[in-house]
Amino acid sequence: MISQTAEYALRAMVFIAMNSDSPQVTEKIACGTKVPASYLSKILQLLAKSGLVKSQRGIGGGFILAAPPSKISILEIVNAVDPIKRIDTCPLDLSSHGVALCALHKRMDEAIQLVEQAFKKTTLREILSKPTKSIPLCETKLSTHRRTNH
Amino acid sequence: MISQTAEYALRAMVFIAMNSDSPQVTEKIACGTKVPASYLSKILQLLAKSGLVKSQRGIGGGFILAAPPSKISILEIVNAVDPIKRIDTCPLDLSSHGVALCALHKRMDEAIQLVEQAFKKTTLREILSKPTKSIPLCETKLSTHRRTNH
DNA sequence: GGATAATCAGACCTAGATATCCAATTTAAT
DNA sequence: ATTAAATTGGATATCTAGGTCTGATTATCC
Numbered sequence: 388m389i390s391q392t393a394e395y396a397l398r399a400m401v402f403i404a405m406n407s408d409s410p411q412v413t414e415k416i417a418c419g420t421k422v423p424a425s426y427l428s429k430i431l432q433l434l435a436k437s438g439l440v441k442s443q444r445g446i447g448g449g450f451i452l453a454a455p456p457s458k459i460s461i462l463e464i465v466n467a468v469d470p471i472k473r474i475d476t477c478p479l480d481l482s483s484h485g486v487a488l489c490a491l492h493k494r495m496d497e498a499i500q501l502v503e504q505a506f507k508k509t510t511l512r513e514i515l516s517k518p519t520k521s522i523p524l525c526e527t528k529l530s531t532h533r534r535t536n537h
Numbered sequence: 538m539i540s541q542t543a544e545y546a547l548r549a550m551v552f553i554a555m556n557s558d559s560p561q562v563t564e565k566i567a568c569g570t571k572v573p574a575s576y577l578s579k580i581l582q583l584l585a586k587s588g589l590v591k592s593q594r595g596i597g598g599g600f601i602l603a604a605p606p607s608k609i610s611i612l613e614i615v616n617a618v619d620p621i622k623r624i625d626t627c628p629l630d631l632s633s634h635g636v637a638l639c640a641l642h643k644r645m646d647e648a649i650q651l652v653e654q655a656f657k658k659t660t661l662r663e664i665l666s667k668p669t670k671s672i673p674l675c676e677t678k679l680s681t682h683r684r685t686n687h
Numbered sequence: 688g689g690a691t692a693a694t695c696a697g698a699c700c701t702a703g704a705t706a707t708c709c710a711a712t713t714t715a716a717t
Numbered sequence: 718a719t720t721a722a723a724t725t726g727g728a729t730a731t732c733t734a735g736g737t738c739t740g741a742t743t744a745t746c747c
Contacts, residue, residue, distance in 0.1 A: 388538070388621060388649055391734065394628065401641055412694070421629040426735050432696065444695045445743025461644065471538060478544065479571040490664045491551055494611065494655075499538055501651040505644075514640045541706070562722070575708050582724070594723045595715025 389465070395422045396430050396468040397461060403440060404456045404511045410449030430468055437467035456515055462506035471503055543619045545572045546580050550614050553590060554606045554661045560599030580618055587617035606665055612656035621653055 398420035403411050406419075413431060417424035431450055435442045439459060440450045452459065465471060474496040477488060488496060548570035553561050556569075563581060567574035581600055585592045589609060590600045602609065615621060624646040627638060638646065 388652070389645060394645075395734095397641060397645075398629070414694095423735060425737075428695075429697090429735090435695090442695060443743080444693080444741080446693045446745060448694050448743070450695090479548070491547060494659050494664065495539060495544075495547075498652045498655045501655060502538075502648045505648045505651060509644050514644065560722095564722095573707060576706060578723080579707095585723090592723060593715085594713075594721085596721045597716065598714085598722045600723090 390469045392430060393465045393469045395420070395427060396434060396464050398422060399427060399430060400434065400439065400452075400459070400461075400464050400511060401514055403450055403452055404459075404515055407452060407456075410443055410447065410451050412449040416450070433468045434464070437463070439463060439467055452511075456511035459511045460507050461509050461511070461514070462503060465506060471499065471506075473499055473503070539615070540619045542580060543615045545570070545577060546584060546614050546618045547611060548572060549577060549581060550584065550589065550602075550609070550611075550661060551664055553600055553602055554609075554665055557602060557606075560593055560597065560601050562599040566600070583618045584614070587613070589613060589617055602661075606661035609661045610657050611659050611661070611664070612653060615656060621649065621656075623649055623653070 399416050399422065402416050402419050413428050414424055416422070416431070417427045420427075422430075431440065431442070434440045435450070438453055441453045442448070442450050462471070474488065474492050478492060549566050549572065552566050552569050563578050564574055566572070566581070567577045570577075572580075581590065581592070584590045585600070588603055591603045592598070592600055612621070624638065624642050628642060
């Protein structure tokens with residue numbers, strides 16, 4: 388349904404948003420979101436390429452959001468790493484169908500559209516501010532001051 | 538979004554439903570739905586195991602629906618080959634979360650639920666009877682009488 | 688301003704899952 | 718018996734997830 392990669396990307400973005408007071412380093416994000424660090428590194432690169440986060444190398448560097456949480460939808464995040472593709476043309480390319488989709492694929496596309504819309508209207512801010520019993524990811528909000536990483 | 542396998546299964550079921558006057562043979566279904574025959578064979582077995590189609594070996598055999606099209610939802614078809622899994626527990630199993638989902642995964646699950654519901658209330662019959670410009674799959678409804686398969 | 692350490696970026700490799708192919712076997716009808 | 722079909726199992730390819738190592742960039746400290 389939703390790829391592992393997309394799930395990871397969402398977790399990372401939420402984590403970065405939750406700790407927006409300072410750039411977050413890959414290792415820390417990985418730890419806080421339980422995503423394998425080596426793989427996460429690649430996902431973060433995709434997010435940076437899509438302009439959702441900004442990266443900064445060197446000491447004190449890491450990743451920060453490129454826009455306020457209210458401006459980032461989870462659709463953008465998903466699309467950055469694993470684009471949701473609508474069915475706009477017949478998957479079997481039957482000449483007789485042309486542009487029009489048959490009833491089956493019309494239904495499929497409608498379902499995809501539902502998800503797309505739901506994702507589009509959900510922003511990071513909503514996720515952060517939502518009053519649920521569990522705070523998103525991570526046991527506790529990590530402190531800012533540096534500490535022995537071991 | 539929707540796996541290739543699920544897409545194939547749906548096509549096959551629609552095809553069988555459209556040609557319900559006689560058992561449909563793997564080769565014919567493959568041809569009519571543009572699904573690789575060898576792979577389709579395995580998918581049909583899954584559908585048979587789930588009780589959605591009945592199989593008959595030997596001459597005059599093939600696959601037929603196990604129930605009227607109005608009783609078969611496309612959710613059942615998808616679930617037979619590639620089950621849609623709701624998010625019912627925290628994907629990072631954080632002790633602090635327990636049963637409750639955080640805002641992020643609550644949203645994800647809601648999206649999945651939308652699809653699940655949409656699929657649940659769409660039956661094969663609806664797909665067959667829907668007035669669209671294109672009939673589902675296949676160029677023309679295949680004729681029943683046997684013919685040189687080549 | 689140069690050495691050093693922190694950090695991202697990128698290339699390459701491995702394992703597992705998904706998709707596809709092929710041949711041998713079983714079942715049923717004529 | 719012969720023929721037409723599904724069933725089964727294995728072999729192969731392609732994709733996804735994840736790992737490893739090296740290089741490039743940047744900040745800090747002396």
